[in-house]
Amino acid sequence: MKKKLLTRLLCMVMAAGLLSGCGSKAADSGQGEKTPSENQGEEASEPADEEPYEVVMAYFAMGNYADAEAVSQEMSKITKEKINVTVKLMPMDVVSFVEQMTLMLSGDEKLDTLLISQNFNMSSQIAQGQLVDITELVETWCPDAVEVIGAENLEGCKVNGVLYGLPPTKEYGVEYGAVMRKDLVEKYNIDLDSIKTWEDLGDVFAVIKENEPEVYPLVSFDSATSIGEMILGSDYDLLQDKMGVVKLGDQNKTVVNLFETPEYEETLKLVREWYQSGYVYQDITTTQETGSSLMAAGKAFAWLANMKPGYAEQESKNSGVELVQVNLSEPIACTQDVAALQMGIARNCQNVEKTLAFLNLLYTDADLMNLLTNGIEGQHYVLNDQGKASLPEGVTDSGYVFNHWEIGNNFITHLWDNDVDDLWTITEEFNKSTKKSPAFGLSFDLNDVSTEVAAVNSTMSQYRMVLENGTVEPEEVLAEFRDKLKAAGIDAIIACKQQQMDARK
Amino acid sequence: MIKSRKMEVFAYIVIGLIGISIILPFLLLLMSSFTDEISITRNGYSFFPKEFSLNAYAYLGKSSATIVRAYLVSIFVTVVGTVWGLVMTVLCAYPLSRRELPGRKVMNFYVFFTMLFNGGLVPTYLTYTQYFHIKNTIWALLVPNILVQAYNVMLAKTFFQTSIPVEVLEAARVDGARETTIFGKVVLPLAKPIFATLGLFISVTYWNDWTNGLIYLTDSKLFSLQNLLNRMTSNIQFLSSTSLGGNVTAADLPSQTVRMAIAIIGVVPMLAAYPFFQKYFVKGIALGAVKG
Amino acid sequence: MKKSKFERFRRFLPLYIMFLPAGIYFFINNYLPMGGLVIAFKKINFNLGIWKSPWVGLKNFEYLFKTSDAWIITRNTLFYNVLFIALNTVVCVALAILLNEIRNKMAKNLLQSILMLPYLISMVIISYLVYGFLSGESGFINNTVLKAFDMEKISWYAQEKYWPFILTFVQLWKNCGYLSIVYFSAVVGIDPTYYEAAALDGATKWQQIRHVVLPELTSVITIMVLLGVSKIFYSDFGLFYQVPMNAGALYNVTNTIDVYVYNALLSVGNISMSSAAGFYQSVVGFAVVILANWMVKRRNPDNALF
Known part of the structure; x- marks a missing residue:
């Protein structure tokens, strides 16, 4: 046997x-x-x-x-x-x-x-x-x-x-913007139509911060999406993985390094300002709470989102709190x-x-x-x-x-x-x-640069969230992030993408 | 051991303090499983929840039929796997502990090597599914990777070496006993604490294992408790961390308090089984005394 | 001469047969699929099959060293492993000896069960527990303890200085029950006549421990350390990824090889690259353990792994 x-x-x-x-x-x-x-x-x-x-x-x-x-x-x-x-x-x-x-x-x-x-x-x-x-x-x-x-x-x-x-x-496609608690919007007579830019949101948050000490004006939808990502998405096609992006409206289709752009720097500054003013939920990067559960508990006023038709209704249902939607971009379609x-x-x-x-x-x-x-x-x-x-x-x-x-x-x-x-x-x-x-x-198809993709992925998981949620001072950390991305070979990925983009033109 | 009163008091203090540091977090776990979800978000974790709630358990109660089934699978797998694995581990470790056995070093290395090297996920999967067809069978929960573990064999080998005096074996041999007799009549009775220790470790491994289910099962009827709990937890996690969108309502899915409740119902049975193993620790001590 | 060799073999035959079931199991479970190690050196195409897929040399290993953090990652992995091995050994041996001092059976059993408790739950659950204590907003420490002393809240998940201690504590918390049971079962196996002899010689408690208990435990300790050393390039993924909630601010002290590989391959899912990581960890562990084993062997061959 x-x-x-x-x-x-x-x-x-x-x-x-x-x-x-x-x-x-x-x-x-x-x-x-x-x-x-x-x-x-x-x-x-x-x-x-x-x-x-x-x-x-x-x-x-x-x-x-x-x-x-x-x-x-x-x-x-x-x-x-x-x-x-x-x-x-x-x-x-x-x-x-x-x-x-x-x-x-x-x-x-x-x-x-x-x-x-x-x-x-x-x-x-x-x-x-x-x-x-x-x-x-x-x-x-x-x-x-x-x-x-x-x-x-x-x-x-x-x-x-x-x-x-x-x-x-x-x-x-998606349109970028924010959802907010309807009752508070009405209570403080916030004119949604006057909100035209991301910066305008700061003024709204200030009102909430001042009058509702128990409520955090801004939370994130979940711990996997950052605040900065939502803002940047209205400017750039993040090309799925954020390694090498194309500016919306750039007909030359130049693939650029998102993290080196002036917009990235500005966004980080804005979010950092919000964070330091106490607008942002302080635990944002590690929280186990989703935006809707914070909303349900009455601790949140708004989150930024990439939305689709019926988004505010859907999220109102999820959180049990009535929400209104503010669009800050036109509907954008990326691959x-x-x-x-x-x-x-x-x-x-x-x-x-x-x-x-x-x-x-x-x-x-x-x-x-x-x-x-x-x-x-x-x-x-x-x-x-x-x-x-x-x-x-x-x-x-x-x-x-x-x-x-x-x-x-x-x-x-x-x-x-x-x-x-x-x-x-x-x-x-x-x-x-x-x-x-x-x-x-x-x-x-990034298989030829899979080594670089792996290394860049790891670097991004270290820096992106903390920077894009404003929990760290961007000045020093951003430089460090950029250096590490270079070392990890982000340029090779960008070149690879550019090549495939050009081949298709 | 010759005991001293002072030493015993010291032992009580030290272990007692450690015990408290272990109990407290568990108490927090237990209490938060009985706390209202929104209350945690609002007031934080607390030993004395402001709003007591059974919602987490009620949620689990909705799938009680599935959970009971998974319990039965887990109990079956743990019992069978522990007995089977223990027998094979002990049978493997005992020869390795015999210094005079020719070829012992090679065998030892053969076992140890598996601790560090294996074919990896895909080749192992292919071996088990294409040649042994264990996919979606109960064997999948029993056999791959955990039935005999080199780590436990090494541990058992060392126990045999230290707790069974060479002189006893020699004496039996001089009396003309065969190897089988020595093992059955001399070694086994002395090895009860070893069995208890290993059995405990093996059963914890079986009880807590969910990887085999993840890899070899697509049929949820065979899911063990851990697979089921893992599935519930990961679904919440995925939902709260994806923006793939869609019409999934977060309200349909459990969240923080349910995870705590899940942890509780996963631990309780093992805790209940623990005294069973303990009995043999005590016996081991008694035997040692007789021997002296 | 020849006959006696045969006689010896026949005498030990039952032992070989005893070994056989596990031997076959290891063959099927580990050695049979081991050909799959070549995956680490190939660019896999399943239409060609694993053997026929093209070789790519060490390309699949490159990403492990591509990052400027390679040093930090290796340092963390090694540092924590060495620390954990040393600390676990000292604490758990001490615990085992103390446990053995307790005479009341009920108390002893109860304490033992409590010590084992954390070993029964997974790291994921532990990470929720840690979060329950440390969370900035809803955590017990910030919300209750620090509040009671009127102290500022601490953002635990943003300050790396606390984490070497937190991780060490959590690790010890989880594993000390398990390890002390291992040592405890060795302690109870010690022949009581040894103590009696020592006591007759007028040895103090401490002397008994040093001259009777510890020497008796040496072989178990050695094996446990060697087993730990063989995993020196591995790290408990749950401990280093889930417990700190993968917080970016803590990476300098939480990023280990397993965490790096996970983050790097999360969306890539390349089986060649993940086997390369495993192979690298195994080879280093193997080299280290061979060395350690050789050192042990020189002192006492009986304590060696093989």
Whole structure:
């Protein structure tokens, strides 16, 4: 018995199959290099009784998704009839999602389509050959999706000219500004229209500081976003990672070092002034409290935000305090606003075409999308007279909670009863009104400078928050920060980005 | 040991002070789990909360079915894993402790080397999932990385070396006892404190482990308590630190006080199991006395 | 001669068989995947497979030294490890001896349980606890203690001078129960006749500890120190990242190798680069422990790790 086991183990090592095996198997079946011609036109000639292909779809979810299997079955009914595909939803919570994608994409596990994002290691997945190039396949298999998303937007999702995924429809842009407590705004007769610049906010904060000693005029939305970042975002396209940025309106598309710009210095000075005047929540960089919980506790007056249509309403709901919104920039669209989340095809996928056809359905089939985003009607939601969804009576903890912004065409799904009326129309209008960043439509590939990216990341995590929240004196610290960024090689990253920008011009 | 009264009083004072420094933070943990969320934000952490609240536990109560299930998984894994791991660790460590065993040095090094080097996350994952197919099985919580740990083997080896006198082994050998007999009749009875110590460490490892669940489970039915708690905590954390936006309402998710409540329900069972191990510490002492 | 060797082998055969299950386990769990160490030297492309992916030499290691803080990071890692090893040993051996002095069984059991308490909870929870005490706005110390003495609030998370002490304290707080149990079980294993002999010779309490207890503990202490030394290039990520809340102002005293790697690769997620970091830490630890082990071996081969 023991001998047998040992022999087996030895065989495994000798075959050296362990590590090369997983790779070569995948290469044999040729995913990732499938040419579109191979399977073209198959759809029409397909025999009706063929085994349906199961599409496994992995994405992250928050809240309860215990009924995902039941929803999968309902979705499969639709997809089986339309494209002979069954669906298996694989929702995961955020932490395990990132980990699982690294692991599943290393082996041969069944996985067809997954949520990809620059925030979730997408560039490594590309460099490691884990995602399928769908640049040309989408024309054939996802014509509807391409139309809904828009060619220009889709262009922005390409990395080095290659498309790996399809973004959902949602707001494709942000406007920078602040949300404030409505009751205090009214109490002190603050004229919101007179607030035109970030500096103007200081005067408002002064009023609050003076009259409401218990309230901090300015907090941050959460400990991951800084005050300075919000101010700077209205001036610069931060190009996703803030390493090398482009000034909005700069038609030469020059990539510059944000931390060396005069605007950065001015912003730090302004925020520092606010901090020292006691306008800013003193624990801002380390607090475990979110902006909305401070708001709920009556300790906060405002936070700065990058907003979308309906933001103030949404946050009022979250914090239970009525908020008003002040816009300090026009709607801006950067690449990240479109390309942040996409559904990509895994190298493990055995049938890229079918999977794409399924993704395409998510942009046209309202019943399918409603199942995915809202669950099963009657069980997870009911529709009211205005056609808006709400939880069925007596249900407090639905077995299927999903966030309708990750995947597919959200504009064809039901609104919830606490959404703004016409949210989708407003959002579409908003998307049309955005001013595009000069760098719009380019996702960067920084794999050649990954050493520098790593070192710069670490440096930024040391300095950015404290500087941009005003907790330290910028004079000395900023110089130190700049030196360290130089040493870490930020210039190489900027050069790399500039090169990709120029190549596209 | 020959005890002295003065020394004992000194011991009480020192350990007592340390004990207080340990208890106080736990008390704060306990009290804040019973505090109203908004009250913490407003008045700060306190041993005597101004607004008492059971909201945190009520929130957890909403998913009580899942939590009970996760408890059962954790208890099963901890019990089975501890017994299994303990047996393998002891069996591995005992030969290494025998100075006269030929090849002992090589074996020792073989074990020690694993403390520092392994293939890393991805290769280990591929080995376990592609050859042993443990993904989404209970084995995933029992076997990878924690079943036998080189660290514990080294510890056990040293215990054997120090607490089982060479003379006892020699004597048994001269009497013509076989190695199996020596181990069963002489070593095992003497080694109870070793078992208790190791068993305690191994069970804490199993109870607190969430990485295996994170790596090898996508099916939440098999989640252990730590996986579940970790998931709850990380979801809050992610929500409060992302601006990916969307229609997630922070009000739906727990925050500070629930984290405290989570910590409490995670610790209590281990605390309850502790006296079980302690029994054997005492026995070890008694045995030592008999021996003298 | 040959026969006696065979005889010896046969005699010890049961011992080899006992070793086998764990031996096989280590083989599967550690040695089988160890080929994966090459990942650190390659640019991985999963379509080619790990073996066939191109070699890139030491490129994946570069980022570890690319920062001008490389020195600070290495210094912190080493400094804290050495400090922790020394402090833990002294404090926990003392605790174990003191614990053994207590005669009342109930009290002894109770105190032991209390000491073990922090070992049962994770660093994440501990970081919330520390935050509960130190938070500038809502922390217990600022809100209650300093207020009671009419003292200014202290921004704990902004002043690096406090943190070497806070981190050391938290570390000790968490680990001393565990380590003192290790030493305690060695103390109770000491043959009581030794004390009696010493007492008959008129040895004082202190002399008994020095001449009976400590020598008996030497081998356990040595092993624990060696095990600690082998991890000298690792640091407890939870302690150095979560407990200080990753506060930028504290980096000079909290940035260790593991924290650096985490921050550097957070959004990169490059498995080659993260294996490179692990490999670097292991190799250094290995070199140091080989040296330490050699030194121990020269004095007393029985106490050595291997």
